[in-house]
Amino acid sequence: SQTIHQWPATLVQPVGSPLSLECTVEGTSNPNLYWYRQAAGRGLQLLFYSVGIGQISSEVPQNLSASRPQDRQFILSSKKLLLSDSGFYLCAWRTPTGGRETQYFGPGTRLLVL
Amino acid sequence: SQQGEEDPQALSIQEGENATMNCSYKTSINNLQWYRQNSGRGLVHLILIRSNEREKHSGRLRVTLDTSKKSSSLLITASRAADTASYFCASNAGGTSYGKLTFGQGTILTVHP
Numbered sequence: 001s002q003t004i005h006q007w008p009a010t011l012v013q014p015v016g017s018p019l020s021l022e023c024t025v026e027g028t029s030n031p032n033l034y035w036y037r038q039a040a041g042r043g044l045q046l047l048f049y050s051v052g053i054g055q056i057s058s059e060v061p062q063n064l065s066a067s068r069p070q071d072r073q074f075i076l077s078s079k080k081l082l083l084s085d086s087g088f089y090l091c092a093w094r095t096p097t098g099g100r101e102t103q104y105f106g107p108g109t110r111l112l113v114l
Numbered sequence: 115s116q117q118g119e120e121d122p123q124a125l126s127i128q129e130g131e132n133a134t135m136n137c138s139y140k141t142s143i144n145n146l147q148w149y150r151q152n153s154g155r156g157l158v159h160l161i162l163i164r165s166n167e168r169e170k171h172s173g174r175l176r177v178t179l180d181t182s183k184k185s186s187s188l189l190i191t192a193s194r195a196a197d198t199a200s201y202f203c204a205s206n207a208g209g210t211s212y213g214k215l216t217f218g219q220g221t222i223l224t225v226h227p
């Protein structure tokens with residue numbers, strides 16, 4: 001069966017510090033991968049998606065970047081965090097073939113920038 | 115940017131009652147999905163309805179889709195306290211969109227025992 005992991009679960013970082021959030025998927029190959037951010041009490045905003053190793057598409061201009069160094073690893077990074085980067089970050093995956101459109105979400109990382 | 119809108123933003127009902135949540139979207143879709151989020155957790159997929167379908171059932175869930183009005187509704191029948199959560203609709207444009215979803219702002223459902 002497939003599982004998706006995110007870490008850390010919670011992170012408190014000072015403004016200007018770097019960031020690295022990791023997401024890994026098990027039990028599937030060549031998934032589509034997605035990073036979302038959720039502000040408190042709001043819906044999800046798609047930040048990045050990836051259809052393969054090294055292939056990253058950005059949905060919104062921002063202070064963050066993403067990388068996919070391995071097939072089932074997706075990393076969200078920042079060189080210098082801003083207060084506005086605080087939020088709940090969710091990683092998701094999807095099987096790109098067979099007409100399956102469901103996305104499967106990880107448990108999320110709550111980031112607080114102070 | 116978020117294109118979907120849901121109403122109500124919050125819904126409070128008693129156990130055993132039905133809960134109806136509505137969702138609107140702005141662009142043509144291939145399918146529309148509903149997800150559930152317990153407080154502070156990841157999202158869980160509930161049901162998917164394709165653009166050529168008008169109604170779909172799954173257990174106590176009933177989803178309708180009206181593509182002419184660009185709207186969908188989720189009905190939870192005989193609600194339980196365990197149904198307390200936030201519910202989101204998400205539209206998928208299909209084609210070369212690589213499965214990207216556009217989420218609504220969500221409805222917070224509280225079911226009182």
